[in-house]
Amino acid sequence: MNVDALIVGAGFSGAVIARLLAENTKQKIMVIDSRDHIGGNCYDYVNQYGIRISKYGAHLFHTTRQDVWNFISAFGSWEPWEHKVLAKIYPRDSSDNFAYAPVPICIQTIQKLYDSSVQNEEDMRRWLAEETRSIKFQTPYKNSMESAVARFGHRIYNDFFHSYTLKQWEKSPEELDASVLERIPLRYNKDDRYFTDPIQMLPSCGYTGVFKDLLNHPQIEVRLNTDYFQERHCFNSVNFTVFTGPIDGYFASRGLDRLEYRSLRFEEDTFEMGDKDTVMQPASVVNEPSMRVPYTRTVEFKQFLNQRSTHTTLVREYSASNGDPYYPVPNERNTKLYATYQQLAERETEAERRTVLFLGRLANYKYLNMDQAIGNALDHWQQWKKDGMIKTRVVN
Ligand code: FDA
Structure with a gap:
């Protein structure tokens, strides 16, 4: 050679x-x-409807x-492209009145789901202090349930993290090291961008x-x-x-x-929209923390860089234990x-x-x-x- x-x-x-x-x-x-x-x-690659699709999941560059x-x-x-993500949150009763709320958790998330009076950093800190007041886990936290509940309180933990973690890792947060959910960002301001890096x-x-x-x-x-x-x-x-x-x-x-690795399975659907600018989701990426659906998120690739097409392609991501090695x-x-x-x-x-x-x-x-x-x-x-x-x- x-x-x-x-x-x-x-x-x-x-x-x-x-x-x-x-x-x-x-x-x-x-x-x-x-x-x-x-x-x-x-x-x-660009699919037959002129929409660029990332074969192995959405990729946003930030540094x-x-x-x-x-x-x-x-x-x-x-x-330049600033990425935003919404989570689809279902109510605790069996009704279908879901709401979309920004992730990472920031002031708008609290306003949308729990308390519209939270307006600034001081309100946010007071609200979270109230939410976590009765939680008495000892530090160092024993697992990811404790580390997340101690920071966010039970409501946010149940709405955003408990089932999502189960779907993602096939393990409940109680079985995962505290560090896994400790890394999840929490914002005390109104910055609802997914990343805060200066270059995106x-x-x-x-x-x-x-x-x-x-x-x-x-x-x-x-x-x-x-x-x-x-x-x-x-x-x-x-x-x-x-x-x-x-x-x-x-x-x-x-x-x-x-x-061991976790993998992903992708399921794709394309819909005719007629109008070239019409999209189906309120954000390019919608996280699905609820157990009501088996997938973890849905990506609408047309929204990245505002692509124009008479169609739109949605890709649902399912966490999987077999397949290409993705997450250690x-x-x-x-x-x-x-x-x-x-x-x-x-x-x-x-x-x-x-x-x-x-x-x-x-x-x-x-x-x-x-x-x-x-x-x-x-x-x-x-x-x-x-x-x-x-x-x-x-x-x-
Ligand atoms: P990568 O896996 O890309 O390349 C390794 C190559 O080696 C593969 O092409 C493979 O086929 C080849 N190979 C392996 N074994 C071989 C063999 N025996 N012979 C020949 N070839 C072989 N990052 C980010 O910054 N923003 C984001 O939004 C995302 N999103 C994202 C989503 C998902 C679902 C995943 C899994 C990952 C991301 N990433 C990301 C991370 C990003 O994908 C990652 O940083 C790069 O792929 C790393 O590049 P590498 O070259 O290290 O590995």
């Missing part, structure tokens, strides 16, 4: 490293992916890291357009439908490999247990098991007598937002250069 570097995986982690290698060394780089497309989980934005904004074209963007050419640009370089060759594990023997002579697939898959022959399951077993895999990964270069590096959300068994995946690749690139791992090809 006449290449200097092999990158396994054409998601952000792999594509960013491939681009950096191409621009900074004279190396010939091959990027392989087992799927039939580039972009990893950020891949999107606080200027260096990440400086790097990625050079590829594709981007437009969507690519007008889609993420696939961004990846096409990233990988469009004379030194980069992309091979799709190529599974590393099936073709490994072809790549044994390549001296520099970056692997961005699942770490437990890479070391499968060692006989260790596999890491944070528990003691998996943390310990991952540490064992990590030790194997650290020794792999020595064991193989060629450089083998592990990068990205699957190799690190960690949920990474897109900006974190890009930032992680940029940071590792700097470190690898410092450690003398990046060689420039000598061309005669």
Whole structure:
């Protein structure tokens, strides 16, 4: 195989490293992916009704890291987009009078569902203090039910978090570590945007357009439908490999247990709307915390960047225990098991007598937002250069 570097995986982690290698060394780089497309989980396409759909769930770019934005904004074209999410909240009786309320919980959420007199931060703090006054769990909280009820009170916990968590993790909050629901934001103001990062963007050419640009370089060759594990023997002579697939898959022959993931199943419906600007939902993403429906959220892709189409496509997301690996399951077993895999990964270069590096959300068994995946690749690139791992090809 006449290449200097092999990158396994054409998601952000792999594509960013491939681009950096191409621009900074004279190396010939091959990027392989087992799927039939580039972009990893950020891949999107335009459907027959002219609506751009993200195949693996809605992807909103947001970051606080200027260096990440400086790097990625050079590829594709981007437009500002501030994401908002509504939750569909059903009443506690069996009636159908649901209401839509903003998430994360902010002043408008309280006004809409519980108390219209809450107007400012002081009111909000007073209202929450009242709501949680009788709650006497001891700290540190034993589980996610306690940590959430202590912050939000029983009403918000039951309306927004209890059933949603059950659907998402197939575990009740009592069975999850306190940290899982502790991370949920709570706002004391009227900021009803889903993210507060200063940089919030969507690519007008889609993420696939961004990846096409990233990988469009004379030194980069992309091979799709190529599974590393099936073709490994072809790549044994390549001296520099970056692997961005699942770490437990890479070391499968060692006989260790596999890491657990949650997955998603998507169900899609398209409706004729007639008017090109008409949409079906009050927000691009509607969360479904209630047990009355089995899915966790519905995404109306037409709403992103205000796309125009005579139709609209709704995608419902169901949490699943089998399928593509999406979300690492944070528990003691998996943390310990991952540490064992990590030790194997650290020794792999020595064991193989060629450089083998592990990068990205699957190799690190960690949920990474897109900006974190890009930032992680940029940071590792700097470190690898410092450690003398990046060689420039000598061309005669
Ligand atoms: P990624 O999974 O994208 O790429 C890895 C690639 O390796 C895949 O293409 C895979 O096919 C390939 N591969 C694996 N094994 C292989 C093998 N044996 N041989 C060849 N190829 C192999 N982030 C954000 O910032 N905003 C958001 O709104 C969202 N939304 C979101 C929704 C959902 C449902 C999920 C699951 C995730 C998000 N994300 C997100 C996170 C985002 O998807 C994530 O940051 C990136 O996909 C990470 O890029 P990686 O390259 O690390 O992995």
